Amino acid sequence: MRACLSEQMRCADEVSIKEFSISGIVLMENAALGIVKEIEKEIEGGRLPKEGEASLICGTGNNGGDGFAAARHLASKGWRAVVFICGDEKKITGDALANLNIIKKLGIPILSMEDSNIEALDIMFGRSHMIIDAMLGTGFKGRLKGNYETIVDKINKQRKYVLSIDSPTGLNCDTGFAEGSCIKANKTVALGLPKIGLVINDGPYYCGELAVCGLSIPEQAYDRVGISRYLTDRDYVSGCIKPRKAHGYKGTYGRILIAAGSKGMEGAGLLAAKAALRSGAGIVELAVPLCSFDAVRGVIPVVITRGLTDDGEGCLASKSSGEIMLALRNASVFLMGPGLRTSSQVKEAVFDAAISCNKPAIFDADALNVISEEPAILLQRPESTIITPHPAEMARLMGISTGEVQGNRLEAAESFAKKYRVIVVLKGYRTIIASPWGETRINPTGNPGMGTAGSGDVLGGIIASFLAQGMSPMEAASCGAYIHGAAGDRAAEKYGQWGMVASDIIKYIPHTIMDIGGK
Ligand SMILES: NC(=O)C1=CN([C@@H]2O[C@H](COP(=O)(O)OP(=O)(O)OC[C@H]3O[C@@H](n4cnc5c(N)ncnc54)[C@H](OP(=O)(O)O)[C@@H]3O)[C@@H](O)[C@H]2O)[C@@H](O)CC1
Ligand SMILES: Nc1ncnc2c1ncn2[C@@H]1O[C@H](COP(=O)(O)OP(=O)(O)O)[C@@H](O)[C@H]1O
């Protein structure tokens, strides 16, 4: 599913209205119908009563207009709808005014949020079964002005069921951050497309459950605006996970070479190897420094192991790159980095391999730490490249602070992907997958329990596996992140976020893939 900036949504609305003649009032009516449909789902789920009192807090823009129209539909379904207008009623124009005039004629109670009424709000809200936040949507800028902040705080204090229309008021729906007070909704009904800020950073916290009402805006309108950011969903992933061919054999599903590990860090490569096999790779070969060879040989009987020349101090020697190149002749995909450490010899080995490896490659962990000394090396890669940095590794690669990366994760991933022509998988809450050609995907799965040693190694293995089985690099990175997170969510259900470890994520990869449609 696509996700967009508020400005892009405004353009798509405009294209629908002007080029496809879907008038604004139709879009607003569709919004109201979509909102009421989502409320009915809550009633079916027992989270709301069938009828009751609904307070609709409406702003003076079109977000408020959606609220006026929703009040009419709720009233027709037996709800006692009470509309509160925030701000100067004289500012209401166009479709919003048309809907306000209708509810006035219908006799739906309308109260102005004059300062004098504010103190009475606690009592009014206290009576409601549901509060609908139709104050501000994509037109909101900066920090809440006037009495909005007080109203938002009062609504949050009520702990009533709150449904936000299009975006929780106070949330910057482009960045996913709130500068001041912000509605904490139970459910947010995004109109048209979900705005990016609803799905990254603090957005999901404020939105609660996210539902999307398409408003009947045609895909062509989004194409016209050039919206190329997506929220990866189940349908996308199941479309990429193809049934295995009846005549397939292990060679059909790729051979992965993993170069990983150093003395005492043997687990990283093993986790990646096992994750790759559990997600369908045909053959996995794990190459480690000779000094680590005994620690990995035979640990996973189905993994081929190989020793590479070490530097006598527990890490890869620079000349191991020649041996890696030899091993790569039979491989279809290369994964390098987990647990390598960062000596100067490791750096040479990584740089040689990066330049010479003419197979699709994934660089992770310490491979990225050494590449961050000269990221331009990535431009010399002869084949497609995926990098999987966590925020601190991304910061090192970009020469900025981790805070700067986290403050603008989309921009960080997208700019690096374009500059160095690689697919960036910027890990963490809502992993971002950015491509050099402008397509970006946001991953919705995963949980804080995945902040556990080795979890990233598992991700590298899954992505390598999908790549080896024929997915495009962008598909492999996006589906890899999705399956990794979804398997992590299952692991958290079983062991809890506190108790789960990286190997638990691997345990749930097969079931997760089966659930998505893989046989
Ligand atoms: N055809 C369409 O386009 C469709 C649009 N749709 C709906 O319209 C919504 C967008 O509508 P919109 O553009 O009217 O903006 P909206 O979110 O109502 O806010 C405008 C108001 O915000 C105010 N304001 C701004 N910053 C503020 C602050 N910091 N603190 C306080 N106030 C602030 C600003 O006041 P001003 O700054 O002008 O004084 C102005 O009054 C969209 O989210 C969706 O719900 C759907 O119905 C589908 C069809
Ligand atoms: N709060 C979270 N929500 C979702 N995923 C998370 C969260 N915290 C961590 N993860 C995921 O866990 C993995 C951690 O990777 P990484 O930091 O490289 O760990 P390690 O180096 O120990 O293997 C990443 O895939 C990341 O996206």
Ligand SMILES: [K+]
């Ligand atoms: K809103």
